[in-house]
Amino acid sequence: MAKVTIPIGPQHPALKEPERFDLTLQGERIVQLNAMLGYNHRGIEKACEQRSYISALYLIERICGICSHSHATAFVQAVEEIASLQVPPRALYIRTLIAELERMHSHLLWLGVAGHEIGFDTLLMYTWRDREVVLDLLAVLTGNRVNYGINTIGGVRRDITAEQCAEILRGIDVMEERTKYYIELATEDAMLAERLLAVGILPQADAVRLSAVGPVARASNVNKDVRKQDPYAAYGELEFEVVTDAHCDVYGRALVRVGELMESCRIIRQVVKNLPEGPIAVKAPRKIPVGEAVSRYEAPRGEDIHYVRGNGSENPERVKVRAPTLANVQAVGKMLENSYLADVPIVLAAIDPCFSCTDRAVVVHGTDGGRGRIDWNTLRTYGIEWYRKNRGVDFSTSKLRM
Amino acid sequence: MGYALFSILVFPGLLFLSLFGMAAEFADRKLYARLQNRVGPPWYQPAADFIKLLSKEEIIPDDADHTVFEILPAVAVAAVLTSSIYIPLWSRNALFSFEGDVIVVLYLLTLPTLSFFLAGWYSNSLFATLGAVRVLTQLFAYEVPLFMSILGPAIMAGSWSLSGVASFYGAHPGYWLFNLPGFVVSLVSLQGKLERIPFDIPEAETEIVGGSFTEYSGRLLAFIRLAIDVEMVVGASLLAAVFLPFGLGLPAGAGFVIWILKVLFIVALLAVFRTVMARLRIDQMVEFCWKYLANAAVFQVLIDLFVKGMVS
Numbered sequence: 105m106a107k108v109t110i111p112i113g114p115q116h117p118a119l120k121e122p123e124r125f126d127l128t129l130q131g132e133r134i135v136q137l138n139a140m141l142g143y144n145h146r147g148i149e150k151a152c153e154q155r156s157y158i159s160a161l162y163l164i165e166r167i168c169g170i171c172s173h174s175h176a177t178a179f180v181q182a183v184e185e186i187a188s189l190q191v192p193p194r195a196l197y198i199r200t201l202i203a204e205l206e207r208m209h210s211h212l213l214w215l216g217v218a219g220h221e222i223g224f225d226t227l228l229m230y231t232w233r234d235r236e237v238v239l240d241l242l243a244v245l246t247g248n249r250v251n252y253g254i255n256t257i258g259g260v261r262r263d264i265t266a267e268q269c270a271e272i273l274r275g276i277d278v279m280e281e282r283t284k285y286y287i288e289l290a291t292e293d294a295m296l297a298e299r300l301l302a303v304g305i306l307p308q309a310d311a312v313r314l315s316a317v318g319p320v321a322r323a324s325n326v327n328k329d330v331r332k333q334d335p336y337a338a339y340g341e342l343e344f345e346v347v348t349d350a351h352c353d354v355y356g357r358a359l360v361r362v363g364e365l366m367e368s369c370r371i372i373r374q375v376v377k378n379l380p381e382g383p384i385a386v387k388a389p390r391k392i393p394v395g396e397a398v399s400r401y402e403a404p405r406g407e408d409i410h411y412v413r414g415n416g417s418e419n420p421e422r423v424k425v426r427a428p429t430l431a432n433v434q435a436v437g438k439m440l441e442n443s444y445l446a447d448v449p450i451v452l453a454a455i456d457p458c459f460s461c462t463d464r465a466v467v468v469h470g471t472d473g474g475r476g477r478i479d480w481n482t483l484r485t486y487g488i489e490w491y492r493k494n495r496g497v498d499f500s501t502s503k504l505r506m
Numbered sequence: 507m508g509y510a511l512f513s514i515l516v517f518p519g520l521l522f523l524s525l526f527g528m529a530a531e532f533a534d535r536k537l538y539a540r541l542q543n544r545v546g547p548p549w550y551q552p553a554a555d556f557i558k559l560l561s562k563e564e565i566i567p568d569d570a571d572h573t574v575f576e577i578l579p580a581v582a583v584a585a586v587l588t589s590s591i592y593i594p595l596w597s598r599n600a601l602f603s604f605e606g607d608v609i610v611v612l613y614l615l616t617l618p619t620l621s622f623f624l625a626g627w628y629s630n631s632l633f634a635t636l637g638a639v640r641v642l643t644q645l646f647a648y649e650v651p652l653f654m655s656i657l658g659p660a661i662m663a664g665s666w667s668l669s670g671v672a673s674f675y676g677a678h679p680g681y682w683l684f685n686l687p688g689f690v691v692s693l694v695s696l697q698g699k700l701e702r703i704p705f706d707i708p709e710a711e712t713e714i715v716g717g718s719f720t721e722y723s724g725r726l727l728a729f730i731r732l733a734i735d736v737e738m739v740v741g742a743s744l745l746a747a748v749f750l751p752f753g754l755g756l757p758a759g760a761g762f763v764i765w766i767l768k769v770l771f772i773v774a775l776l777a778v779f780r781t782v783m784a785r786l787r788i789d790q791m792v793e794f795c796w797k798y799l800a801n802a803a804v805f806q807v808l809i810d811l812f813v814k815g816m817v818s
Contacts, residue, residue: 110632110714118712132788221712223703223785229542295704295784445636446787449712 107135110445114143118221118449121459125452129445137440139433144460152423157183157257157392160420164410167425168461169250170213173199173206174403175410175425175461176255181336182399182412183257183420187392193338193380195259200338201272201375202246202254204368208279209238210404211361211368214456215286218358221449222299227289234282241275244268259385269376276369283365290358300355304439304451307352314438317431318406319364320455322348323356330402342374354454391418403428405456427461513601519587526766527735528552530773534738537777552735556728564724569630578621578628579722579729585617586737593740594672594747596761598754603669608660611668611744612653618733619645619699622708625730626718637717640708640788641701647795648698648705654803655688655695659748662810668747675751682751684813688806689749691799693775696741698795700734703780707788742772 108129114122122143128136148167152160165176177199184191212235219227239249245268246252254260290296306316311324321328329346331339347363349356396413406428415421432455439451478486491497513519531552539546566575592607594600600607619641626638660666662681663674675682698705709717716722719730746768753764786794 108632108636110636117715219784223706223710223712224783225703226542226781227784229544233543295786298790299784299787444787444789446707446710446713446785 123459132445137437142463144463149423156418168458170210171403172251173202174408178399178401178408178410180255180257182397182410185397186395186414189258192383194382195384196338197375197379198260204371207404208368209235211365221453237275258388263384280369287362303447304354306439310438314435316435317428319360320432323360324352325350330400330407344371357454429458429462523736527739530739531735534773534777541781559728562724567721571628574628578625579726582618582621582733585614586740589614590740593743594669596765598673598676599669603667606666608666622718629721631721633714633720634718636714637708647792648695651691651799651803652695655691658688658806658810659685662814672747672751676754691802704783704786742769
């Protein structure tokens, strides 16, 4: 078979969000991967500059549907640092609790998606059923299954009652039982091992060089976790292990994630047990002083970095988000070197991509970029001509309302 | 002539087998869903899907070969239906039979796979072409084990006709136990033939969208789906006739019920297969078929030769 180039995306069943990967194939083997990002740019950073800090927080929370709490927390941490706010310990513990519940539902979601990508839909159905337990807990605690809206500048918006604590512990017991089953499945199922072992290999040196983050880095035996290295919220006072694995492949990434599910259970138990008394928020000023701050946060997908600059007004002057997928997507090219077409979906899914968090700007190629540039009038003439020729409709007389 | 037409078009041909095929699809989907902790579709879902597809617009790509593109689904349906008249369904005799119809049935059951390959190839689209190549690669992997696993029981029966095979096992109860390895091999091969998990590589949606059927829509797609449904029933009937040859001597009514039960049993086994497994890669699939499945089929042939030698 001659070399063929097939487009994975912008619309493709393996991708949950539009993004384009052109694969050049020799038979079933991949010769070259060309990733084209930018289909999901939403201009959130710019939109934040036109909103007050508190409105921007709600917008930031909607960067990602899965790790919404991660982005919101990273943002408020930066703002609190600029405004020198002392967040009460109870608020920090509640943030940690929601963060770990979010990690659990994100990892369970990933496990299901990974199963689906390798045609193992039973795993998808099972994990998504169990994920409901976590989502129900989140709904009880915050009122929402996703986009919890629990953070506010200076603390959190909702307190946790003793009954809710008991409910959390009951839910966590169920989850721990189910997670043990998934660990058993991941380590003992021959078919899973067949599809995941030695697929999408990212050696430790490359993981460091390409600055992979989160479970992708940890599965390449890079001990990198913001929760340990630069503790935020209540993580400094809690006991937990950073789960790493030396497989350096998709199998390792799966093991790291199920391992982190167990660690999350452990963290949540500690949080519920040691929940300090006191207020849940301090009053934040409407105008945030001049200053800038960088905030790091270990999202389920890896390190999330937010940069905020205040200019003394109600609106931030600049907000910059570096989502974990942007760090990890660089490694995909390396992982797919010399692999099979059949492994593309699972390798892509193994970084747990969140493309809409990643996309920042659309690059317009100049005439030298190969695609050419087209101005408004030419485009309109082209459109009218196309419809007249191919559809027999004449739009040349219709007026444009602009 | 009139009776032949009736058997091809009404019973047990097109009309009955289509309905039975849809019923089997429902059984398969419902069981699959229940095993996955889902509710599953209502009983009329396969028929509803079929009717819906019939009413949809048919889009044929400009680059595709129109005639071939339109004929292939009909070829696939016709081939599986024709093969059904040589398979003993509820009695020891098929509707028609001659010495050598085993080969004809296996050949006719290969035709749908070939037409799926051609369907993909003539669609002239990237994903369809890739799917088509995978259909063919996979065909070479499972077809030989399937043929050999059917060959074993035929050798023991000393007949090249399916009716002859069924009569032999009817007259010698207990002999079918020797063919159990072949039954397993042919079940796995049938799963490959029907392109279901773990062998749904040619239509792996997360890799190549719809595989060879990517460009198909409307009526043509409905007939492709129908061909697969009927193929499932006919394939299961073939396996039932060769490997589960009991209850064939009973009166027509009881034999009919037993045939339905046997087919549903095989469909249920196939549904469990696809529940507990992930999709293999094409290289893993070919390796598995030649390394293990083909050897197991040879083993089956050896058993049958040995037993036949011992008895005679």
